[in-house]
Every structure is written in structure tokens, then in C-alpha cells.
Amino acid sequence: xxxxxxxxxxxxxxxxxxxxxxxxxxxxxxxxxxxxxxxxxxxxxxxxxxxxxxxxxxxxxxxxxxxxxxxxxxxxxxxxxxxxxxxxxxxxxxxxxxxxxxxxxxxxxxxxxxxxxxxxxxxxxxxxxxxxxxxxxxxxxxxxxxxxxxxxxxxxxxxxxxxxxxxxxxxxxxxxxxxxxxxxxxxxxxxxxxxxxxxxxxxxxxxxxxxxxxxxxxxxxxxxxxxxxxxxxxxxxxxxxxxxxxxxxxxxxxxxxxxxxxxxxxxxxxxxxxxxxxxxxxxxxxxxxxxxxxxxxxxxxxxxxxxxxxxxxxxxxxxxxxxxxxxxxxxxxxxxxxxxxxxxxxxxxxxxxxxxxxxxxxxxxxxxxxxxxxxxxxxxxxxxxxxxxxxxxxx
Amino acid sequence: xxxxxxxxxxxxxxxxxxxxxxxxxxxxxxxxxxxxxxxxxxxxxxxxxxxxxxxxxxxxxxxxxxxxxxxxxxxxxxxxxxxxxxxxxxxxxxxxxxxxxxxxxxxxxxxxxxxxxxxxxxxxxxxxxxxxxxxxxxxxxxxxxxxxxxxxxxxxxxxxxxxxxxxxxxxxxxxxxxxxxxxxxxxxxxxxxxxxxxxxxxxxxxxxxxxxxxxxxxxxxxxxxxxxxxxxxxxxxxxxxxx
Amino acid sequence: xxxxxxxxxxxxxxxxxxxxxxxxxxxxxxxxxxxxxxxxxxxxxxxxxxxxxxxxxxxxxxxxxxxxxxxxxxxxxxxxxxxxxxxxxxxxxxxxxxxxxxxxxxxxxxxxxxxxxxxxxxxxxxxxxxxxxxxxxxxxxxxxxxxxxxxxxxxxxxxxx
Numbered sequence: 061x062x063x064x065x066x067x068x069x070x071x072x073x074x075x076x077x078x079x080x081x082x083x084x085x086x087x088x089x090x091x092x093x094x095x096x097x098x099x100x101x102x103x104x105x106x107x108x109x110x111x112x113x114x115x116x117x118x119x120x121x122x123x124x125x126x127x128x129x130x131x132x133x134x135x136x137x138x139x140x141x142x143x144x145x146x147x148x149x150x151x152x153x154x155x156x157x158x159x160x161x162x163x164x165x166x167x168x169x170x171x172x173x174x175x176x177x178x179x180x181x182x183x184x185x186x187x188x189x190x191x192x193x194x195x196x197x198x199x200x201x202x203x204x205x206x207x208x209x210x211x212x213x214x215x216x217x218x219x220x221x222x223x224x225x226x227x228x229x230x231x232x233x234x235x236x237x238x239x240x241x242x243x244x245x246x247x248x249x250x251x252x253x254x255x256x257x258x259x260x261x262x263x264x265x266x267x268x269x270x271x272x273x274x275x276x277x278x279x280x281x282x283x284x285x286x287x288x289x290x291x292x293x294x295x296x297x298x299x300x301x302x303x304x305x306x307x308x309x310x311x312x313x314x315x316x317x318x319x320x321x322x323x324x325x326x327x328x329x330x331x332x333x334x335x336x337x338x339x340x341x342x343x344x345x346x347x348x349x350x351x352x353x354x355x356x357x358x359x360x361x362x363x364x365x366x367x368x369x370x371x372x373x374x375x376x377x378x379x380x381x382x383x384x385x386x387x388x389x390x391x392x393x394x395x396x397x398x399x400x401x402x403x404x405x406x407x408x409x410x411x412x413x414x415x416x417x418x419x420x421x422x423x424x425x426x427x428x429x430x431x432x433x434x435x436x437x438x439x440x441x442x443x444x445x446x447x448x449x450x451x452x453x454x455x
Numbered sequence: 456x457x458x459x460x461x462x463x464x465x466x467x468x469x470x471x472x473x474x475x476x477x478x479x480x481x482x483x484x485x486x487x488x489x490x491x492x493x494x495x496x497x498x499x500x501x502x503x504x505x506x507x508x509x510x511x512x513x514x515x516x517x518x519x520x521x522x523x524x525x526x527x528x529x530x531x532x533x534x535x536x537x538x539x540x541x542x543x544x545x546x547x548x549x550x551x552x553x554x555x556x557x558x559x560x561x562x563x564x565x566x567x568x569x570x571x572x573x574x575x576x577x578x579x580x581x582x583x584x585x586x587x588x589x590x591x592x593x594x595x596x597x598x599x600x601x602x603x604x605x606x607x608x609x610x611x612x613x614x615x616x617x618x619x620x621x622x623x624x625x626x627x628x629x630x631x632x633x634x635x636x637x638x639x640x641x642x643x644x645x646x647x648x649x650x651x652x653x654x655x656x657x658x659x660x661x662x663x664x665x666x667x668x669x670x671x672x673x674x675x676x677x678x679x680x681x682x683x684x685x686x687x688x689x690x691x692x693x694x695x696x697x698x
Numbered sequence: 699x700x701x702x703x704x705x706x707x708x709x710x711x712x713x714x715x716x717x718x719x720x721x722x723x724x725x726x727x728x729x730x731x732x733x734x735x736x737x738x739x740x741x742x743x744x745x746x747x748x749x750x751x752x753x754x755x756x757x758x759x760x761x762x763x764x765x766x767x768x769x770x771x772x773x774x775x776x777x778x779x780x781x782x783x784x785x786x787x788x789x790x791x792x793x794x795x796x797x798x799x800x801x802x803x804x805x806x807x808x809x810x811x812x813x814x815x816x817x818x819x820x821x822x823x824x825x826x827x828x829x830x831x832x833x834x835x836x837x838x839x840x841x842x843x844x845x846x847x848x849x850x851x852x853x854x855x856x857x858x859x
Contacts, residue, residue, distance in 0.1 A: 067530075067543075067544040067545060067546070068616075069528075069546075069569075069615070069616030069617075070524075070525045070528050070546055070549045070616075071524060071525055071610075071616050071617065071618065071619040072616045074619075076607040076610050076611055076620070077607060077611070134606075135604050135605050135606055136603070136604060136605015136606070136607075136620060136624075136625030136626055137603065137604050137605050137625060137626065138604075140585075140602070140603075140604050141604060142729070143585040143587075143602065143604060144584050144585055144604075145722070145726070146585075146726055146729055146730045147585050147586050147730060147734055147739065148584065148585070149583055149584055149585060149586045149739055150739075151581045151582070152581065152582050152583055152584045152608070153582070154582065154584035154606065154608050155584035155585065157584070166715070166718075167715070171711065174711070178707065200707075201707060201710040201711060201714070202710060203706050203707035203710055205704055205706060205707060207704055209703065209704040210704035210705070210707070213704055213705050213708070217708065239608075242582075243578075243582070243611055243612050244578060244614070244682060245578060245611070245612055245613060245614035245682065246611065394611075397616075398614060398615075398616055398698075399544065399616075399698035400698065401542070401544055401698060488749075490737075490745070502821055503821065504821075505813055505817075505820045505821065505824055505826075506817065506819055506820065507812045507813040508812065509784055509812070509813075513755065513783075513784075513788070516754055516755075516787070516788050517753075517754045517755055517788060531819050532819070533819070552812075553812045553815070554817060554819065556817060556818075557817065557818045557819060560818075564818045564819035565819055565821075566819055566820075586734070586738075586739040586740040586741075587740065588740075589738055589739065589740035589744075590738075591737065591745055592737055592738075597744065597745065597748055599740060599741050599744035599747075599748075601741070601744070601747070602731075602740070602741055602744065631748060634745075634748050634749055635748060635749050635750065635751035635752075635753060636753055636755075636757075638749045639749075639753065641753065641755075641757040642757065644754070644755045644788075647755050647757060647758070647781050647783060647784070648755070648781065648783055648784040649784065650777075650779075650780040650781075650784045650813055651779075651824075652779055
């Protein structure tokens with residue numbers, strides 16, 4: 061059979077989950093990671109990262125809004141997806157999706173953004189005109205109370221929401237790891253480490269994404285980058301990456317040591333079919349290189365320009381590496397036969413419903429949404445605008 | 456032999472009786488089928504399988520299975536000497552048109568028909584997010600094609616590779632143990648067309664079913680017992696090399 | 699309670715959530731299929747729908763009701779346990795309407811080799827031949843009657859058609 065080496069059960073030759081299912085955990089990972097970065101400031105009082113707080117929340121929202129799209133495009137019957145809300149099967153991790161998603165979107169992200177921005181929304185609902193005014197007025201929910209006490213109430217509730225949001229973010233992305241980790245039929249996936257590895261790699265990708273976006277947007281606004289902020293974000297990226305790398309190495313060492321019945325087949329797969337994506341892209345380019353670059357900035361005293369360049373390169377490599385990790389988990393888990401006697405090939409379409417073009421569009425669509433959100437809810441005060449004074453320093 | 460009108464007069468009543476056999480069990484015609492009285496399984500007697508592929512063809516014909524996908528298939532094993540950890544396995548077209556002459560000489564060679572094992576603890580029903588696949592009260596694991604989303608989670612969760620997505624309906628599909636036949640008192644299409652009796656439908660709740668005696672007197676295994684799926688397809692004479 | 703004084707906006711947000719939840723519960727009562735949960739976490743009607751699918755193989759009992767003569771012939775031979783449709787294919791339509799639906803004539807040169815062509819993986823005791831050497835291209839029914847395949851000496855019953 062073309063594309064098949066060795067023996068595969070006849071129904072296994074065609075891959076079930078495509079690049080869109082690689083994209084979904086990548087997108088929700090960015091959501092969870094961006095949110096964790098935001099919570100660093102809000103809950104753990106890391107003041108240095110404050111300039112990224114609002115941007116992180118908006119980034120999370122932009123990616124969360126797009127996240128269900130790859131899933132819908134992948135389903136055989138997307139018009140039936142509401143069934144997950146009607147009759148969720150309690151033993152299925154996937155059934156959780158609808159509720160966890162809605163909870164995180166409404167009760168955490170939207171609520172927290174609304175609380176943090178409420179003062180600006182009320183002011184903008186009075187100062188703008190036309191359809192923009194209507195949007196802001198709807199967002200105020202009819203209340204224009206921005207007295208100091210009201211804002212203090214918002215502050216307390218917002219803190220509580222962020223606190224609840226942290227385990228919620230872990231749940232939003234952890235359940236995806238569990239979807240793979242709980243499949244005993246697939247030894248590449250089945251592992252209790254899977255949800256943990258997913259969460260940590262999510263944090264790495266989210267932090268890297270916000271760091272890059274902050275640097276990019278600040279440069280685009282012709283403002284000066286707050287180096288104390290970026291240095292701190294990079295430091296958290298570095299620490300989280302070390303933990304993530306340690307977890308992945310633990311999984312690898314454990315597999316090699318135990319060498320169970322699946323090991324030979326998987327090992328062969330990693331050295332042949334997954335060599336480029338796993339060894340070269342994920343490990344060397346996407347993990348070891350950024351960690352080494354970030355380590356340089358921690359150990360050496362480098363100038364501002366050098367640090368910015370290193371952060372930019374490390375950030376980009378990190379995102380590529382984390383995408384490769386999702387690819388290796390999802391696609392890699394389907395390239396080998398459950399008989400451990402053969403391998404198949406992933407034939408990715410280009411312009412099909414689940415093809416490369418759709419994946420690229422869905423990857424960059426959240427940035428378009430983010431652009432709209434940034435225009436609607438500016439994360440930073442405009443220098444020459446008197447309409448929205450500096451946010452209350454109550455944080 | 457040409458059919459004359461006289462023959463027709465003789466044959467038609469017989470045909471009506473015969474057709475009654477076929478219909479005896481449709482919801483309307485036979486309300487006698489009570490799900491709670493049955494616990495369906497299958498026995499595969501491997502020393503009898505000749506790899507003719509009748510079962511694969513019959514299943515495709517009975518159940519309108521699309522080309523390239525298989526509700527049941529036959530594998531051929533070639534095990535050299537004592538190396539049961541490295542069998543050579545092939546299943547050309549699922550074994551549907553039988554098997555070409557073997558390329559390798561010697562060794563131990565045999566056929567293994569495979570199908571959905573209708574596991575009592577099936578991982579596929581566990582992971583379905585909406586309840587579109589389930590084990591019925593009579594032990595048959597089924598898919599509800601009107602409710603299935605086509606998310607493919609069940610296909611990933613099956614350790615035996617017996618599920619696929621039907622490209623016409625975009626829903627999950629697999630062996631139904633010919634549910635539409637066994638509820639009418641017929642046997643499955645694969646068992647009906649097996650010339651050697653290698654495949655036998657069995658009802659574990661029927662005390663007179665020959666499977667009870669068979670299980671007591673033969674060495675019988677299920678596939679991948681370590682997965683703890685409590686598979687209900689029993690294999691007589693299953694070799695250690697079978698994956 | 700001072701804390702509620704400036705919290706009017708929070709109550710409005712809470713109201714949005716409550717309305718959403720109520721709408722969800724309402725729609726659920728209307729959208730979940732009626733037979734869902736009848737036997738378990740699935741649509742009970744699915745079982746009857748699947749059981750009602752049409753049958754293509756009539757089953758050997760249906761054949762034997764009309765073709766008792768063939769059954770008699772089979773009883774004495776090695777093919778006694780080979781069901782009719784194993785060779786003749788699905789014939790439920792024929793059993794339903796024997797006059798108008800006629801089974802196709804089988805080509806023994808193709809049909810018999812499926813089971814009886816020699817193959818190293820077939821059980822040793824199973825009758826198998828290398829067809830090219832065995833009949834030098836002649837179709838199997840030249841010498842064997844499929845319903846009772848043993849070749850008997852001339853002058854006795856059975857044998858060729």
C-alpha cells in the first residue's frame with residue numbers, strides 16, 4: 061500500500077486527527093499561558109510585568125474566540141456539536157470541552173476583562189460617538205458607577221476571579237492533555253504526565269507569545285520597551301521552560317528505561333518519520349536553543365539591544381518548538397500501528413477543509429481579532445489623549 | 456431447470472415460509488426478542504480458518520461497507536522459528552479476495568479473522584463525548600449514526616483498530632454483530648458465509664449455546680487482555696505472536 | 699451592608715449569567731431526543747433503528763425450505779456445513795421473490811479456488827490443491843459436483859451433473 065511500511069490494521073492507514081487537532085491545543089495553550097502570565101501580576105504581585113497585564117488578557121481572549129474553529133472544521137457533523145452541551149457523557153474527557161470552554165470564556169476571561177476595563181468602558185461610552193458609543197454603552201450593562209468604592213469592589217472581585225482563573229486555565233488546557241493521556245490504546249499518548257507536560261508547554265508558549273506581542277506592539281506604537289518588564293517575563297519564560305524540558309526528558313528516559321512492547325516501534329518512528337519534527341525542530345531548535353539563549357541573558361550581563369534580539373529570537377523559536385511538540389504528539393501518535401508492526405504517512409491536504417491553508421489562516425486569525433480588541437480596549441493609555449487618564453494605581 | 460407455472464404454485468408457499476424465517480424478529484413481526492435475554496459474543500476457531508475471505512465479502516455486502524474500510528478483516532501471520540515477538544503479518548485488501556501465495560517459506564503460518572470485540576468494558580464507549588456509541592443491554596456495541604458527531608475519539612480509543620469513519624455518512628462505524636440479523640433469529644453474515652465454521656455467533660446467556668462447553672474444554676484467549684477491555688470475541692488456538 | 703452599595707453593576711453581570719443559564723436549561727428540555735437515557739446514556743431509538751435494517755443474506759434455513767433436494771445431496775458430502783450463500787452470495791431478495799430474482803450462475807473456476815487453492819497458511823488437513831497442476835485449466839465442476847464434491851466411481855449415484 062502506498063505510504064505504508066510494514067503492517068497496519070486496515071482501518072488505521074488513514075489518520076483520524078489532522079493538523080487542525082494539532083492547532084487546537086496550540087491555541088488553547090496560548091490562552092492558558094497568557095492568562096498565567098497575567099495572573100503573575102494580579103495574584104502574585106509581580107509588579108514588573110504590569111505593562112503586559114491587559115495585553116495578556118486580550119491575547120487570551122483573541123485566541124480563545126478562535127479556538128473552537130479548528131474543532132468545528134474537523135468534526136464529521138459540526139452541526140451536531142451542540143449535543144455536547146445537551147448530553148455530555150460523564151466518562152469522556154472531551155465532553156468537558158463545552159462547559160470548561162464556556163466557563164473560562166464567560167466566568168473568567170470576559171468577566172475579568174470587563175472588571176479591569178470597566179472604568180475605561182464607562183468613560184469611552186460617554187466620550188465617543190456613533191456606533192462605537194453604542195458598543196461601549198452595551199458593554200457598561202447600563203451601569204455608569206465608577207466611584208472609587210465601586211472600583212475597589214471591582215478590584216477585589218477581579219482578584220478573586222483571577223485566583224479562580226488559574227486552576228480554570230489549568231483545566232482548560234489540562235483536559236486536552238488528559239484527552240490524549242487517558243487513551244490506553246495508544247502508548248505514545250497514554251501517560252499521567254501528559255496533562256502536566258501540556259500545561260507547562262502551554263505556559264511556555266503563552267508567555268513567549270505575550271512577550272513577543274508586547275515588544276512588537278510597543279515598537280509599533282513607537283514607545284520605549286520597558287526592559288525591566290521584558291527581562292522579568294523572559295526570566296519566567298526561562299524557569300517555566302526548564303520545568304517543561306525536565307518533564308519531557310523524564311518521559312523520554314522513562315520510556316527508554318522501561319522499554320515496553322511499544323518502545324521499539326516508537327523509537328524507530330522517532331528516528332525516522334519524526335526525525336525532523338521531533339529531534340531537529342522540537343528539541344534542538346525549539347527547546348535547547350531558546351533555553352540556551354535565555355540562559356545567556358541570565359548568566360551574562362548583556363546590553364539592552366542584545367537582550368531584545370535574543371528575546372525575539374528565543375520567543376519565535378519557542379513558539380515553533382511548542383507547535384512542533386503538539387504536532388509530534390498528535391500526528392506522531394497516529395503514524396505507527398497499534399500492532400507495533402508498521403507505519404503510515406500523514407497526507408496533509410493543502411486547500412481542503414482540514415488542510416494547511418485553513419491551519420495557517422486559523423493561526424493568524426486571532427491576531428486580527430487581537431488588533432480589533434486592542435483598538436476597542438486599549439491596553440495602554442494613549443499619550444496624547446486626555447479621554448482616558450492613567451488607570452487607578454490600586455493594583 | 457426452467458421454472459414452469461406448476462413449479463411456481465409449488466414454490467411460492469414454500470418461499471413465503473422461508474421469508475418468514477428471514478422476517479421473524481423484525482420489531483413488528485417478532486416482539487419475542489427481549490434484549491435482556493441475550494448477551495452476544497463470538498467464537499473464532501483459528502485452526503479452522505482457511506483465509507478464504509468469505510466473511511469480509513459477506514460483511515461488506517450485508518452492511519454496505521465502503522471500499523477501503525473494514526468492519527471485519529483477515530490477517531495472515533508468518534512466524535519464523537521461535538521468534539513470536541516479530542511475526543510477519545499481511546492483510547491484502549483486508550483479506551477480502553483471499554490471499555496470494557505466501558512469499559516466505561517455512562515457519563508457522565495461519566490466518567486470524569478480526570472484528571469488533573464488543574468489549575464489556577469498552578474504551579470506545581467510555582470516550583464518546585455525547586453518547587453516540589454504547590453497549591446495548593444485550594451486549595452488542597453499537598453506533599448511533601444519527602447522533603454521532605464524527606469527532607473520531609472512539610476510533611483513537613479502540614485498541615484493536617476495528618473502527619473507522621464512513622466517508623459517506625461522516626460518522627463512526629464498525630461491526631454491529633449484524634444486530635439487524637441476530638435480533639431476527641439469524642446468524643451474522645460472516646458466520647453464515649464461513650465455509651468451515653471458524654466463526655460462530657454465541658449467546659452467553661443461552662445455557663444451551665455450545666460455547667459454554669467449548670470454553671470449558673479448549674484453550675481460549677481474547678486479544679490484548681492487558682487492555683482489560685473484557686472483549687467478548689474468544690479465539691481458540693490464539694498464538695502468542697498475534698497482535 | 700456597605701459592600702453592596704456600589705456593586706449594582708455586578709448584579710447586572712450576574713443577571714446576564716442567570717438569563718444565560720435559564721435559556722440553556724430551557725433549550726435543553728426541548729432539544730434532547732425523547733428516547734435518550736431509556737436504556738443508558740444513548741438514544742434508545744437507535745437500537746430499534748439499527749435492528750430494522752434490511753437483510754441481504756437470507757440464511758440457510760430460508761434456502762432449505764424450498765431447496766430440500768439440494769439439502770439431501772449435501773447431507774452425504776463434505777460440504778454439508780457450507781451454507782448456501784457462502785457460495786451463492788446474498789439471496790434474501792430471491793427468497794422473498796423467487797420468480798423474479800434469479801441467483802447468478804457461478805463460475806467454479808473462480809469460486810472454488812478461493813477456498814481450495816493451496817496456501818502455506820491454510821490448516822494442513824484442509825483439502826487444497828495447486829489448481830494449475832490439478833485440473834490443467836479445466837473448471838472444477840468438470841469432475842466435482844459442488845453440492846457433494848467427492849468424486850465417485852461411474853455407475854453409482856452422485857458424481858457429475
